[in-house]
Amino acid sequence: MTRMFIPDDAAALSMGADKVAAAVKREADKRGLELDIVRNGSRGLLFLEPLVEVETVKGRVAYGPVAARDVASLFDADFLNGGRHRLGHGPTEEIDYLKKQERVTFARCGVIDPLSVDDYVAHGGFAGLRAALKKSGGDVVKDVTDSGLRGRGGAGFPTGIKWKTVLDAKADQKYVCCNADEGDSGTFADRMLMEGDPFTLIEGMTIAGIAVGATKGLIYIRSEYPHAIAKMKQAIAKAVAARYLGDNIQDSGKSFTLAVRTGAGAYICGEETSMLDSLEGKRGMVRPKPPIPALEGLFGKPTIINNVLSFAAVPDILSKGAEFYKNYGMGRSRGTLPFQLAGNIKHGGLVEKAFGITLRQLLEDFGGGTHSGRPARAIQVGGPLGSYVPASQFDLPMDYETFAANGAMVGHGGIVVFDDTVDMALQARFAMEFCAIESCGKCTPCRIGSVRGVEVIDRIIAGIERDKNLIVLDDLCQTMVEGSLCAMGGLTPMPVQSAIKHFPEDFDRPTAKAAE
Amino acid sequence: MLTKPEMSPDGERARDVCNRHGNRPDELIEILHEVQEELGCVPQAVVPVIAKAINLSRAEVHGVITFYHDFRSEPAGRHVVKICRAESCQAMNGEALCNHAKAALKTGFGETSANGQVTLEAVYCLGNCALSPAMMVDGHLHGRVDARRFDEIIEETLSEAAQ
Numbered sequence: 313m314t315r316m317f318i319p320d321d322a323a324a325l326s327m328g329a330d331k332v333a334a335a336v337k338r339e340a341d342k343r344g345l346e347l348d349i350v351r352n353g354s355r356g357l358l359f360l361e362p363l364v365e366v367e368t369v370k371g372r373v374a375y376g377p378v379a380a381r382d383v384a385s386l387f388d389a390d391f392l393n394g395g396r397h398r399l400g401h402g403p404t405e406e407i408d409y410l411k412k413q414e415r416v417t418f419a420r421c422g423v424i425d426p427l428s429v430d431d432y433v434a435h436g437g438f439a440g441l442r443a444a445l446k447k448s449g450g451d452v453v454k455d456v457t458d459s460g461l462r463g464r465g466g467a468g469f470p471t472g473i474k475w476k477t478v479l480d481a482k483a484d485q486k487y488v489c490c491n492a493d494e495g496d497s498g499t500f501a502d503r504m505l506m507e508g509d510p511f512t513l514i515e516g517m518t519i520a521g522i523a524v525g526a527t528k529g530l531i532y533i534r535s536e537y538p539h540a541i542a543k544m545k546q547a548i549a550k551a552v553a554a555r556y557l558g559d560n561i562q563d564s565g566k567s568f569t570l571a572v573r574t575g576a577g578a579y580i581c582g583e584e585t586s587m588l589d590s591l592e593g594k595r596g597m598v599r600p601k602p603p604i605p606a607l608e609g610l611f612g613k614p615t616i617i618n619n620v621l622s623f624a625a626v627p628d629i630l631s632k633g634a635e636f637y638k639n640y641g642m643g644r645s646r647g648t649l650p651f652q653l654a655g656n657i658k659h660g661g662l663v664e665k666a667f668g669i670t671l672r673q674l675l676e677d678f679g680g681g682t683h684s685g686r687p688a689r690a691i692q693v694g695g696p697l698g699s700y701v702p703a704s705q706f707d708l709p710m711d712y713e714t715f716a717a718n719g720a721m722v723g724h725g726g727i728v729v730f731d732d733t734v735d736m737a738l739q740a741r742f743a744m745e746f747c748a749i750e751s752c753g754k755c756t757p758c759r760i761g762s763v764r765g766v767e768v769i770d771r772i773i774a775g776i777e778r779d780k781n782l783i784v785l786d787d788l789c790q791t792m793v794e795g796s797l798c799a800m801g802g803l804t805p806m807p808v809q810s811a812i813k814h815f816p817e818d819f820d821r822p823t824a825k826a827a828e
Numbered sequence: 829m830l831t832k833p834e835m836s837p838d839g840e841r842a843r844d845v846c847n848r849h850g851n852r853p854d855e856l857i858e859i860l861h862e863v864q865e866e867l868g869c870v871p872q873a874v875v876p877v878i879a880k881a882i883n884l885s886r887a888e889v890h891g892v893i894t895f896y897h898d899f900r901s902e903p904a905g906r907h908v909v910k911i912c913r914a915e916s917c918q919a920m921n922g923e924a925l926c927n928h929a930k931a932a933l934k935t936g937f938g939e940t941s942a943n944g945q946v947t948l949e950a951v952y953c954l955g956n957c958a959l960s961p962a963m964m965v966d967g968h969l970h971g972r973v974d975a976r977r978f979d980e981i982i983e984e985t986l987s988e989a990a991q
Contacts, residue, residue, distance in 0.1 A: 323956050326971035358958035361971075497914030500955040535861070535898055536954055538967055576857055576896035579952060593856035594888075595895040611854075653958060655919035660958025683920065692915055728957065730919045742918070746952065752895075 313346045314392045315367040319422065321354035321507045322539040323500065328379060329362035335380040336364070339387050353508015355422035356662030357409055365404055368394040374404040409659065409678060414640060416648045417624050418664050421508035427546055429554045432511045438556055440627030444519045445564045452523035453479050456626060458634035460646030465491055465619030466694060466723035467799070468645075468712045474616060477606035479524040481614035486526035488517050488616045489591065489609070490623055492533040492540070493575050493582035496695030498654040498726035501662055502620035506533070506540040509624075510547035514570060516623030518557060519630060520616050521568035529568060530610070532587050534575040544572050579750040583798045584617045586752055597752050598798045619724070621650060640666040645711035645722075655692075655728035656682045672706040674727060686731040690815070694723020696746055697803035699810035700739065719810060736815035741769040743807040747800060758801025761792045765808065775821040782812070782819065835877070841866055842874040846881035853882045856892055860899055868903040905940040905947040907985055909933070910964040913950045916957035925961045928975040932982065945986065
């Protein structure tokens with residue numbers, strides 16, 4: 313029986329993957345053919361979704377983007393044996409976009425059946441957990457520290473140091489929380505992993521739990537991700553049934569339970585302390601630090617909080633060794649980062665590469681330039697709180713330190729491309745507007761500063777006392793940077809000020825007088 | 829003799845949801861999601877019921893409901909259309925899609941069309957940024973949505989519901 317892969321990743325579904333799957337079944341029935349259709353995650357070649365793969369004697373062969381109306385012609389072209397078709401791309405692994413990547417965290421995503429424990433284990437799954445169960449908690453934490461892994465949520469804090477703090481804390485209960493509130497525009501890697509390889513996240517969190525002596529874990533997933541929520545819940549049930557999760561994991565005497573919590577549409581809950589309040593059933597208000605969550609986190613207990621991809625990097629570090637992971641990357645940015653190519657880009661998708669790749673390589677070599685075909689003018693890197701990077705800086709290597717030195721941030725590796733039709737003054741205005749909509753309201757610089765920011769930029773756009781208002785805006789930004797409790801207020805000035813710095817011409821509107 | 833005032837059917841269902849969550853205050857957000865799933869919204873009238881069940885003040889429950897964009901105190905239209913207005917979709921001319929949607933549905937963001945069929949909502953990122961502009965209709969995600977595709981999807985949604 314021929315095995316076929318049709319993703320049920322949300323992005324693939326958004327381009328009609330369910331209709332394609334139904335059409336394939338119908339057509340196969342009509343022709344009296346039996347098929348084993350696996351609903352896999354996405355390979356990350358999102359511009360080719362729905363990407364249908366057929367397992368042939370020559371390996372897996374890809375066709376995409378397939379629409380339901382193409383299905384009959386695919387059967388006619390003998391695609392079940394890898395036949396030629398205008399949508400054919402040959403062997404999946406040989407597609408340039410995929411071949412040029414360094415897949416570590418996403419090695420299994422799109423390859424396996426996301427909800428099959430057997431498939432997961434056959435592809436090296438749970439080897440990290442097995443290794444961790446044989447070690448002391450301190451040794452596990454040392455491996456993570458030695459790997460150089462830094463938090464993939466955007467802040468880049470060394471994961472091992474965080475874990476060590478929780479390990480050394482004395483408490484009757486500790487927690488492991490996963491921040492899967494992936495609210496930043498231009499990011500979808502967390503979602504793809506949860507939908508395409510959910511056991512990796514479960515394994516990473518379980519390793520964290522047994523390493524530091526935490527018996528309970530929670531995954532906070534935003535409500536905008538219904539597919540990821542459903543997948544994670546199913547995967548947790550399967551992991552419990554296979555005894556990789558729950559009481560006495562694999563007869564080790566160690567226990568760890570995991571549950572999913574659903575967000576409710578508040579962007580600020582991606583901030584870790586706000587997320588903690590939300591996990592406790594409260595308004596997602598930011599907490600002042602200190603105390604740090606590693607010492608007083610969920611319900612006041614020591615808590616590891618990491619992003620999905622930080623946890624997902626851990627199983628490999630345990631099974632293949634800290635050195636394996638550390639050998640990727642440059643400077644103090646070790647390992648790989650799943651870059652997410654988004655916005656006005658021809659070949660959008662997920663590109664996992666070692667740190668050090670440049671924006672231009674991502675935009676041109678992988679992305680194929682802009683979707684509109686016009687020149688790229690700006691790339692926002694690292695989400696709505698990240699800088700707008702001008703074309704003159706597209707050749708900077710992507711690592712935390714280089715970007716920071718140039719007034720930008722790598723963040724979680726999301727890149728949103730804008731072509732030359734973009735109005736940077738409006739983008740700066742939106743940054744302030746978004747902060748005003750989503751601020752939790754706890755601290756004044758963020759709550760009020762963002763509202764004033766919109767007003768000031770409106771005056772600049774209207775050409776009212778431009779020079780004076782630019783000074784006011786600069787002052788306001790400085791107050792937000794220095795006086796805000798968390799990164800929301802503290803980083804909103806980054807897109808605003810980078811837009812003014814790199815694209816001053818967009819703020820030089822005709823004065824109100826001249827317009828009269 | 830005084831009798832206890834009878835609880836409304838909505839109140840009873842909200843109380844049952846709280847019971848299913850062990851009446852735990854830390855599960856309030858999950859409780860509110862389920863109540864909204866069952867009743868179509870979180871009506872003002874059930875706030876005291878939930879507060880009593882999980883031993884919080886009405887103000888605390890009200891505070892949580894109003895903090896999160898997801899919860900509504902009035903029912904939405906029969907279909908909910910969420911259009912992404914965040915940066916990646918802006919870069920793909922999402923503003924034109926928003927304007928088209930408002931004109932086609934004859935309604936604004938945060939409003940429901942006059943015939944009660946469609947509620948239009950702004951959302952900030954659906955995680956489909958490689959295939960912007962994105963929108964979600966009744967929980968179904970769509971990518972690369974332009975005016976033409978928008979019309980097709982809405983027509984399909986309304987005709988499926990009519991059948």
